[in-house]
Amino acid sequence: MAYSSEGGTERVWHKAGDADGCTGDWTCSNCSAKITELPFAPDKSRLNMLRCKDCYRTMRQSFRR
Ligand SMILES: [Zn+2]
Numbered sequence: 001m002a003y004s005s006e007g008g009t010e011r012v013w014h015k016a017g018d019a020d021g022c023t024g025d026w027t028c029s030n031c032s033a034k035i036t037e038l039p040f041a042p043d044k045s046r047l048n049m050l051r052c053k054d055c056y057r058t059m060r061q062s063f064r065r
Contacts, residue, residue: 028052030059 026035026047033052042050051059 026050028055030055 020040021037022039022041023037024035024042026038026042027033028035028051029049030051031054033054035050035052038050
């Protein structure tokens, strides 16, 4: 009769903590680094254009100088 509050396998996907965090196995299109989690759900048609955190940050910084 003990219903433990541990059973939450459905939530494992949101490991990153953020609501829209996504985990997976991708490769950075810029430096070929491995990407295991993203702050957003990647578009399937853009999986070849994914960037790792570092490249993403660099990209954004180079935009506004
Ligand atoms: Zn990269």
